[in-house]
Amino acid sequence: MKRLLDIFLNGLIVENPLFIIMIGLCSAMAVTTTVANGIGMGLALTFVLVMSEVIIALFRKLIPASIRMPIFLVVIASFTTIMDLTMKAYFPALSKSMGVFIPLVVVNCIVMGRVEAYASKQPVLDALFDGLGMGIGYTWVLIALSFVRELLGNGTLLGMQVMPSSFSPMIFFILPPGGFLVFSFWMALSNQLRKKILARRKLGAAGDGCRTVPTSSVAEKA
Amino acid sequence: MKTWQMIKLGLILAIYTIVGCVGLAFVYNSTSKTIAARQASDLQSALREVFPNATSFTPADNVKSSSSAVTFQSAYTAQGPSGLLGMAVQVEGSSYGGATVLLVGVSTNGTITGVKVMENKDTPGLGANAANPSYYVDKATKTTFPGQFTGKKVTDPFVVKKDVIPITSATITSRSIASLVQFTGKAIMTALGSGSSSQTPVPAVPPTTAERPAAKPVTSTVKGVDILETTVTTSGANVISATAKAKAPSYDGFATVQVTVSADGTITNAQVLEITDSQGLPVLAPDFAQQFIGKKTSAALTVGSDITAVTGATFSSRGTAQLIKATADALFMALSGGGL
Numbered sequence: 001m002k003r004l005l006d007i008f009l010n011g012l013i014v015e016n017p018l019f020i021i022m023i024g025l026c027s028a029m030a031v032t033t034t035v036a037n038g039i040g041m042g043l044a045l046t047f048v049l050v051m052s053e054v055i056i057a058l059f060r061k062l063i064p065a066s067i068r069m070p071i072f073l074v075v076i077a078s079f080t081t082i083m084d085l086t087m088k089a090y091f092p093a094l095s096k097s098m099g100v101f102i103p104l105v106v107v108n109c110i111v112m113g114r115v116e117a118y119a120s121k122q123p124v125l126d127a128l129f130d131g132l133g134m135g136i137g138y139t140w141v142l143i144a145l146s147f148v149r150e151l152l153g154n155g156t157l158l159g160m161q162v163m164p165s166s167f168s169p170m171i172f173f174i175l176p177p178g179g180f181l182v183f184s185f186w187m188a189l190s191n192q193l194r195k196k197i198l199a200r201r202k203l204g205a206a207g208d209g210c211r212t213v214p215t216s217s218v219a220e221k222a
Numbered sequence: 223m224k225t226w227q228m229i230k231l232g233l234i235l236a237i238y239t240i241v242g243c244v245g246l247a248f249v250y251n252s253t254s255k256t257i258a259a260r261q262a263s264d265l266q267s268a269l270r271e272v273f274p275n276a277t278s279f280t281p282a283d284n285v286k287s288s289s290s291a292v293t294f295q296s297a298y299t300a301q302g303p304s305g306l307l308g309m310a311v312q313v314e315g316s317s318y319g320g321a322t323v324l325l326v327g328v329s330t331n332g333t334i335t336g337v338k339v340m341e342n343k344d345t346p347g348l349g350a351n352a353a354n355p356s357y358y359v360d361k362a363t364k365t366t367f368p369g370q371f372t373g374k375k376v377t378d379p380f381v382v383k384k385d386v387i388p389i390t391s392a393t394i395t396s397r398s399i400a401s402l403v404q405f406t407g408k409a410i411m412t413a414l415g416s417g418s419s420s421q422t423p424v425p426a427v428p429p430t431t432a433e434r435p436a437a438k439p440v441t442s443t444v445k446g447v448d449i450l451e452t453t454v455t456t457s458g459a460n461v462i463s464a465t466a467k468a469k470a471p472s473y474d475g476f477a478t479v480q481v482t483v484s485a486d487g488t489i490t491n492a493q494v495l496e497i498t499d500s501q502g503l504p505v506l507a508p509d510f511a512q513q514f515i516g517k518k519t520s521a522a523l524t525v526g527s528d529i530t531a532v533t534g535a536t537f538s539s540r541g542t543a544q545l546i547k548a549t550a551d552a553l554f555m556a557l558s559g560g561g562l
Contacts, residue, residue: 033345067231071238078242082249089256092264096341100320171348171391 004129011133014197018141019190023109027101028142029179035158038146039139040094044083044102046135049111050128051079053119057127060120072115073106080105110138141186148182149173264340265312265325269298272310272327272336276300285311285413289506291475291498292405295323297413306330309414312340313406316500317398319344322352324368326403328410332376337368337403342395349395359387367396376407381533394501397534401503432456436464440556444548446470450478452553454562461562463490468549472541475499479511479546483553487519492546502538510539511546519550 015021018028024045031041052075056063063071084102087095095102105111114134119127150156153173155163163169172178269279279298287294292315300307308329314321323341328334339353351357352367359367367389374385380400382388388396436452447470454464465482475498482491492514497505504510510532517523523543525531531539556562 062234064231064234067235070235074235074238074242078246081246085249085253085257089253089260092260100343174345174348 004125007126007129008133011130011135011137012140013137013190013194015134016137016141016190016194017110017114017134018138019187020194021110021113023113024138025183027104027108028138028145029176029183031098031101032142032146032149032179033153033174034097034150034156035143035146036094037097038142040087040091041098041101042135042139042142044087044098045105045108045110045138046132047083048076048079048105048108049114049135049138050131052076052111052115053127053131054124055079056115056119057122057124060122063120068116068120072112072120076111076115077106110134141190144186145179145182148186149179153178265296268325268338268340269300269310269327271338272325273300273302273307275302276307277303279310282309282413285309285409287313287409289405289496289498289503291316291500291503292402294406294409297410300327308335309410310335311406311410313402315398315402315405315503317342317344317402318349318392318394322399322402324399324402324406326371326406326410328376328407328414330414332407332411334371334374334376334403334407337371337399339368339399344392344395349389349392351389351392352395352399357389359389368399371400371403376404376411378404380404384533397501398503401534405503405506436556436562438556438561440464440466440552440562442468442548442552444470444544444551447545447548447552449549449552452556452562461485461557464553464557464562465491466549466553467495468545468552470541470545470548472497472545473499473502473537475502477502477505477538477542477545479542479549481514481546481549481553483519483550483557485557487554487557489514489517489519489546489550491515492550494542497538497542499535499538499541502535502542504532504535505538505542507532510542514543514546514550519547519554523547523550 011017017023018025027041031037055075056072080103083105084095087102114130118130122130147157151162152170155161155167155169173182269276278301280301282297282299285294285297292313295312295314297309297311299309308327310325310327312323312325314323316322320343321341322339322343325338325340326334327336342350342353344350344352355366357366358364359370370387378385380386380403382393382397382400386396386400433453433455436454440449440452442449447468450467450469452464452466454461456462463482463484465480467478467480469476469478477494477499478496480491480493480495481489484490492511493508494506494511497503513529514523517528521528523529523546525536525540525543529543
């Protein structure tokens with residue numbers, strides 16, 4: 001149980017897909033202009049990630065290594081389409097505002113990366129918790145980004161006016177440069193926290209290594 | 223052995239794909255009705271907004287888009303208590319952040335009865351205000367950006383910052399929507415006006431003349447200009463004019479024009495058939511191409527001096543003007559060379 005909890009917590013800060021592994025940034029930048037979009041995209045990706053990881057981990061011994069990529073894609077694409085259709089039917093406003101980024105979850109590096117690096121080699125339960133941890137790690141970052149961007153860039157939160165009417169919205173935060181700025185500040189904060197967690201976890205042993213991705217290969221981003 | 227291995231892998235992949243497809247089929251079946259119902263009710267409420275007095279809407283199919291950059295998704299004629307009220311068209315065109323879908327309603331007398339932004343992917347806080355019901359371009363009268371089109375004539379100029387109030391910091395969105403409304407309005411008027419008239423005006427040809435394809439291909443010396451087809455008009459044995467369709471890259475897309483040049487080197491007809499530039503739509507207005515009619519092919523025909531660019535589409539105007547000039551030159555050269 002402790003092991004599963006560790007796997008889950010791992011995705012939140014220590015091995016956060018956006019801040020540490022640094023994959024899947026483009027969709028994160030693009031959709032975080034409003035908090036509603038951030039929550040929607042985060043949950044949508046978490047759903048696809050968890051389902052794909054579980055299915056792939058379940059069938060990992062039945063997937064020939066030479067054709068694993070197309071099989072991963074078939075699985076991911078199926079879940080993405082299921083999620084896309086469900087959103088169109090029941091959350092049309094959200095689906096409209098996220099536009100092309102929902103179908104693009106198919107090629108989101110986080111899903112592909114976790115399936116290839118983790119789920120295809122680990123038991124089902126581990127994969128389930130890894131998917132949940134990574135998905136929620138992604139979601140909280142999106143919410144944190146969009147919170148600042150919507151508040152400062154539009155003066156609203158979840159579409160409701162929260163800033164006084166004398167406040168003039170700083171459009172800069174809605175535009176991509178503002179997004180990168182906010183991203184880097186959150187990243188600095190998260191990395192500070194990560195250092196403390198790692199220091200407390202083990203004084204001396206193993207140190208800074210990621211569970212599945214060695215820090216030296218972090219450069220391999222998409 | 224190797225073939226057998228490949229077949230085996232293919233079969234495995236097929237099994238995964240089949241399972242995935244069957245799963246999707248179930249999800250599709252259970253959601254497609256909800257999705258269709260939602261889209262239909264969205265459209266119905268938008269139609270009601272555009273024609274509040276209409277008693278019924280009938281699908282129509284006689285509105286044709288003359289540009290490949292603009293798609294008319296559906297068209298409806300609005301029937302009122304006392305007959306035909308007008309027509310509404312759901313149109314898809316491009317704006318700053320991608321495709322934009324509008325519903326444009328035009329009454330039988332050529333007045334825009336309403337514009338509704340159905341889908342827009344422009345920058346939130348800027349261009350997306352086009353679809354924001356509480357964003358007013360005129361705070362005093364509480365007029366939204368699409369709301370200001372209501373009551374305009376389709377023959378109005380639709381120039382942003384002149385007769386169209388733009389959204390602050392979203393000039394491109396404002397321009398794209400304004401020209402899309404104008405384009406759609408004009409197409410609706412054509413459809414309403416003469417029922418099934420074709421959009422391409424046929425050049426006036428005296429009855430004693432005949433038309434035939436050119437005897438030899440015409441090519442342009444200008445790089446990138448592709449002359450697609452050439453026809454010549456003959457009177458007896460004499461070739462009196464030649465017409466060519468030509469295509470060339472413009473600002474960020476392609477422009478297609480049709481040019482007719484008489485044997486003495488005068489442009490007798492010019493028309494922009496198609497433009498795929500992202501902001502090039504205004505160039506399709508006949509007023510632009512008509513500036514060339516009557517000019518000699520030997521004239522410079524440059525935008526700024528003897529040709530006036532369409533406001534908001536300077537680069538597309540330039541590209542199109544160069545293409546018309548190149549086509550006219552090529553035609554005149556071929557005409558004077560003889561043997562067409």
